[in-house]
Amino acid sequence: MTMRKAVYPGTFDPFTRGHLDVVVQAATLFDELVVSVLHNPNKRPWFDVATRMDLIRDAVSSIDNVRVDSFEGLLVDYYRRESFACVVRGVRNELDFQAELAMAHVNRSLAEDLRIVFIPTSSVYGFVSSSLVKDVALHGGDVSQFVTPRVAKALLEHVSL
Template sequence: MSRPVIAVYPGTFDPITLGHEDIARRARELFDEVIIAVAIAHHKKTLFTLEERLEMAQTSARQWPGVRAEPFEGLISHFVQAKGGKAMVRGLRAVTDFDYEFQLAGMNGVLAPEVETVFLTPGTRYQFVSSTFVREIALLGGDAEQFVAPHVWQRLLEKRRSSAKP
C-alpha cells in the first residue's frame, strides 16, 4: 500500500477568502491530503490573530474530506518536510504574483529538493480577490461578503464594529 501524497498550501490567510478555498478544494482533487498551513506571520501585522485565522481556515477546511488547517512557524520547507509533504501549493492570481512566487519556488527547491511547488490559478470569479482587498473593503464599510465564506464575513463585521468604537 502506498503512502498518501500530502500537499501543503501555506499562507497568512488574513482572512481566508473564497479564492483560497477554491485553491484548497482543487488541490484536494489532485492530492490525497491537503494541509492549509496558516503562518504565524511574525513579519506581518495581521488584522486577525493566529488563533482567529486558524479557526477560520479550519472551519473552511471542514467542507472537504482530506483537507485540514494547521499553524506553522519558521521555514515552510521545514514544515512541509515534517509533515511528509511531497508538494507545496501556491496560488497565482496575476503576472504580478509570478515573479515573487517563482523566486520563492526556487529557494524552496534548494532548501527542500524533494518537495515540488505546484502553482494553481483560482477560478475566474476569484482571480482578483485578495485578503488585503477584502480587509480594506470590509473595514472601510464596503460589502466584501461575496468574496468570503459566511463565517469569515461575520468575523470581518465584528472587526469593523470593534474598530469603529471610540
C-alpha cells in the first residue's frame, strides 16, 4: 500500500484559524499532510521562516499526521523532490478560487502530473486573511478570534517593537 502524502504550501504570515481549518479538513484525506512554509524573497513577511514554522507546529500539534516543513523555489520542484501525491490549496471565496485556479494552471503547465485539491474554509473563516489579521494587529485590535493564542502573542510582540 502506498502512502498518500500531500503538501499544503503557503507563506502563512501569519498562520490563521482559516489555515488551520484547511489543515484539519485535509488531514482526514491523506496519510500525511505537510504544511510547508514558502520562503519567498519577493515578499516582506513579519516573521521569518523558522518562526512561522514554529507557530504552525504549535497550532497543529494535536494532529498526528501533520508535519511542518519549508521550501524555496518552484512548488513543482519541491512536489517532485518530496514525492507528494497532491497539493492542497485553501479557498475562502470566489476571488481566492480564481487566483488559485490560475496558479494551478501555471503549475500544471510545468508539471502535468501535479494534482491539486481545493478545500474551502468553513464559512466562519471566509473573510479571514493574513493581511487582514496583520492590519487589525497593527492598529491594536484583538486578533484572538482569527489566530491561535501563540500567533496572537507573536503578533502583539511584533507590533510592540
